[in-house]
Amino acid sequence: MQLSNSTEMQTKKNDMPYYQPNNPKSPSAEELNEKCKQIEQSISAAETLKGDNNFLNYIIRKEQVLFSGIYSQIFACHNHQEPDSTLICRMFQTNANIDPLNDVFLKILRFIGRKSQNIVGTYDIFYDQTRRIYLFQELANRGNVLEYLKAGTFVEPTQAIKWAFSIWEAMDFLGSIGVAHRSIRPKHIMLKTNPLSGTMIAKLGSFRDSIIYWNRETGSVVTVKKSPWSEIKFANFQAPESFSKDDGGAFDPISADVWSFGATFFYIIARLYPFDLYKANDIPTVEQEIHHRINSSGALKPEAKKWFMDLLNVDPNKRIRFDDIVNDPWFRSEIN
Structure with missing residues (x-):
């Protein structure tokens, strides 16, 4: 499902790359079984x-x-x-x-x-x-986004959203083959000069933490074990539900990647992590911090703030679905 221009985006079907039960728009269990089987049974090198x-x-x-x-x-x-x-x-x-x-x-x-x-x-x-x-x-000849920002380069929101669309498309492809990236952050978004147009394009890299999200035996999305809450101060753009105070539980890696996607592009535009890692005592505190930082950002239009609120919702059940990210009116207007 590759989109090359704004016209194609306007006519794109609302296909869902990640599996959703009883939804004909998502890849079927049979399709994911075949792709994941090919990956699992291959030789690494x-x-x-x-x-x-x-x-x-x-x-x-x-x-x-x-x-x-x-x-x-x-x-x-x-x-x-x-x-x-x-x-x-x-x-x-x-x-x-x-x-x-x-x-x-x-x-x-x-x-x-x-x-x-x-x-x-x-x-x-x-x-x-x-x-x-x-x-x-x-070779990504312009390095990664984190290096690019640390060099003092200002990224226009419109440019950042174009990069976001490219990374959304990368995630779109991964979802269709049963893979979750699990480490979306500025350091893992690579920049490269387009040899034809001279513009800078973004590509997703660094798959060291990626997982196969589809369990062929159970025919369902796998869940990932949560990390101790004490590690949230090293969150590295991981969703809040990835951490637990009682050393138990699991989370949905697909929804967590959506949060990481939102956190990454909030950081690129606002130059802020979505919440204060050292004040993150519990989920309500994290939620309050996220709302404060989004609402107080002078780099974001009101419509952009709503988009980020939906992406960075601390409740994965209320977080925007992956396929709806690009259907947001503000996002579409920025791409077009």
Whole structure:
């Protein structure tokens, strides 16, 4: 369900990418079973020394280090068969403890590949004899949104909403294949210059925390165990219902991703986290903080404030549904 311009958006059917029981507009259980089966039964990575793969076509430029961390490094690279593509190689060391044959993160990336223009494209994934992982992806030449904001760049709300639409489309694609991202935040929205128009486009990246949200055995959406409430001060754009004071319970990852989406774009436009992480004593306090920060933001029109209120509702049962996000009149007016 890819939308390329405003006319297509106006005529787009109200399809629902995430599963909803008894709703003919959502993907069927059979469709999700097939997609999830393909992901689950695939191999995470190919062997570098296997003769019929593409590994030897990649030239890793180890002198051009783009990132260096404890568990991985990112290098510039080139592929002779992709002369028009600017690529990176993310090399995960063995201490990253990524299983090259069964890691869900890698399986999801391999399945997505380059199927969605709104997700950072994955070209190939390999592993060597030491179980080091080589992840070849497209380069987001403008970095991530968090870096972009920290550089002091102001983002016009109209520009932010165009990026939001791109990320919504990425989530739309993920929902149709049974995947929830589980870590939508500014750091994981990558920016790239469109080579044709020169405009800056946004793509969803970093699937390290992504999950398969569909349980083929039960034919239902999985729930995720809540984290201790004490960890809410490290929320990283996670929904309030992701945390529990009694060390129990579970939450719906689809609705939680909707909150993360809203929190991310509120941060981009208002330059504020939706609530004060250190004053978050309970859900009512969080709700009060969210309302205060949205209502007091001078960067938002009244219609935008309503949109964010719907996205950031602390009650997942009252939160706006994913498919209704782009049907909001203000959102549509900004895109068009």
